[in-house]
Amino acid sequence: MARxxxxxxxxxxxxxxxxxxxxxxxxxLTYLYVVESADYIFLKNMTGLTWGNLxxxxxxLEETGYIKSAKSFQGKKxxxxxxxxxxxxxxxxxxxxxxxxxxxxxPD
Amino acid sequence: MSQSISLRDAERKVFHTAVNDGLWDIFLGCFxxxxxxxxxxSERLGDFWSSVIFLPFWGLVYLAIRFVRKHVITPRLGSxxxxxxxxxxxxRFNLVMLVVNLIALVLGLIAASLTSRIPGQxxxxxxxxxxxxxxxxxxxxxxxxxxxxxxxxxxxxxxIGEWLWVNHLTSHHGYPVTFGVISGIMILTGIMLLLRLxxxxxAARDDFQADGG
Numbered sequence: 553m554a555r556x557x558x559x560x561x562x563x564x565x566x567x568x569x570x571x572x573x574x575x576x577x578x579x580x581l582t583y584l585y586v587v588e589s590a591d592y593i594f595l596k597n598m599t600g601l602t603w604g605n606l607x608x609x610x611x612x613l614e615e616t617g618y619i620k621s622a623k624s625f626q627g628k629k630x631x632x633x634x635x636x637x638x639x640x641x642x643x644x645x646x647x648x649x650x651x652x653x654x655x656x657x658x659p660d
Numbered sequence: 661m662s663q664s665i666s667l668r669d670a671e672r673k674v675f676h677t678a679v680n681d682g683l684w685d686i687f688l689g690c691f692x693x694x695x696x697x698x699x700x701x702s703e704r705l706g707d708f709w710s711s712v713i714f715l716p717f718w719g720l721v722y723l724a725i726r727f728v729r730k731h732v733i734t735p736r737l738g739s740x741x742x743x744x745x746x747x748x749x750x751x752r753f754n755l756v757m758l759v760v761n762l763i764a765l766v767l768g769l770i771a772a773s774l775t776s777r778i779p780g781q782x783x784x785x786x787x788x789x790x791x792x793x794x795x796x797x798x799x800x801x802x803x804x805x806x807x808x809x810x811x812x813x814x815x816x817x818x819x820i821g822e823w824l825w826v827n828h829l830t831s832h833h834g835y836p837v838t839f840g841v842i843s844g845i846m847i848l849t850g851i852m853l854l855l856r857l858x859x860x861x862x863a864a865r866d867d868f869q870a871d872g873g
Contacts, residue, residue: 586674587746588742591738
């Protein structure tokens, strides 16, 4: 019979933020964490994601309140800038702490 | 995952991606072109006007670079605003550059007032050291390796030029040869970086920029 209860020692893994834990979103958040803001093109180039993938992940992050986008015009062209919210910054730091704790506690 | 994740590396990658378009290399190359061409112009125009004549040239180069960055680079590379840590590094870099430039100015004024009493080789070594220091600091703070090569080349250019001139191998303290070669290297490096960027990144379509996908 499969066990449904979580071992107490593995609790940190369960508490890992699953929104951040997806590799594509983790990449996006890592880059946004180290800059003030970036636009879609820059994030696409840095992460290597396709436009569709990037848009999907950014929507998810925006829904969660981790990022915000600001729309403006550069000349006649619309331009979207994305930045990390304070909530997103805290969530990323918490994710980093949790992952470090989990990985540090693993036996060699 | 065998690769370690470093936020510092990620930040460095962002910075290098944003600044490695070759445009600064082209601008610096055009700047040092003055050292190569001015000696010829100064025979007719004098020292002051032969330098001043370069201001509109640099202005044009600067405007051209801004135009290329806005209409060619940004649509391909995107735009980014650096975070607090990078801004702090750039602030420290600017302060160091200010100090180096002030030292260069003081040395230049001393050299100008004591032209006849200072040996040419001493002036060229001092100029070489200032250029070596400025570009080494830039390489260190910005983490751009090729600036160390520029630092070495620019540091050696004045004394080598002076040596060529003393030995009657070139005219005008050898500057047309040494600085001409170095500015050529810089401009060529810049053009190569620019071409590599243009090949690596395609311009994004307007509708993608508009709604992000």
